[in-house]
Amino acid sequence: MVLAACGAAHAQWVMESSGTTADLRGIDNVGGGVAWASGTNGTVLRTEDGGYLWQACAVPPGAEHLDFRGVQAFDANTAIVMSSGKGDLSRLYKTTDGCQTWKLVFTNPDKEGFWDAVRTDPDTGAVSVLGDPVAGAFRLFTQDPGTHEFSAKLHADNLPIWHGNPLRAAVGEAAFAASNSTLILKGKLVALAFVTGGNKSEFIEYIPDIMANHTMYSDWNRAPLPFAAGESSGAFSAVVCSCERDWRYFPIVVVGGDYQQPDATSGNAAVSYDAGLHFERPDTPPHGYRSAVAYDAATKAWITVGPNGTDISTDDGRNWRALHPDPAMHEAADADRDWNALSLPFVVGPHGRIGKLNAKALEH
16 A cells, blocks of 8 residues: 655654554665655555655564564665564564565564664674563674574674673663664764663663773673663663764764653753763753654754654754744644654654654754
């Protein structure tokens, strides 16, 4: 089924017609007009024309009741979707024919496990999956680029000084599967990193040069994040700046908060200017809980979204301001809110919501 998009010309997010009422949490913009989205009830969507038309994909076999929290796409024909759920409800499916057919490629082997995020290596195309702790240790499954087989590891294959010790989690510490953006692979200076929440919030990373040359750090650097402890609180999304700047300056922005208190502004963002070794609170935080953050290199602006709205920062996360639609455009009155995940220029949310960022929205 293919439907036409519709939207307000002057909204910050131009609303598009997805043709579904599924809750959407996965979105991946490939470029060249191609993007993929995913959500509940085995829903996968695809566009080849920049969002003007969204196509409903075939439901992967046995996935009618699965919740696809993450999608990673390679082109218009090839993509991987990740479902989140306890035990074998966490799965990976792959298509190579434009989502006409799907193949189950990996199922969670941990009966008590739960997958949170999926990422593809930009160089090899190999897939990595982050899972909640099992038996007190975080789970990371990585795919061998040669054999395409998956194995349980707590490192990438290019991390030579890993000693095989489990990456332990504090009691009540876990990751959130809110926007498929808790896991970072090969960001600026960062080889591998992820953020956690719950009873303890951390930015956990491996930086080869620093870790190899400074004995003061362990194999993994674990930086505390200034988020409140609680089952519904913590870090939900992290992005490393893709900008080209002074080699000593690598902004990393983390957002989150308490999803049960969407309007609370305390403890919902943190920023690092030393490649993730230390984090600080922003001077002016976003105006509520935020589930996803992204960096727009063209405007040098950061954008973050959540249930009660959208915020932008033009000073690398130090200060945030609300991004509201034009109040004169009544049909766009809700276009700045009720969002789950970002892959600019696209944003997705509950009840089939898809938006596309107005090209002028980030001008300042």
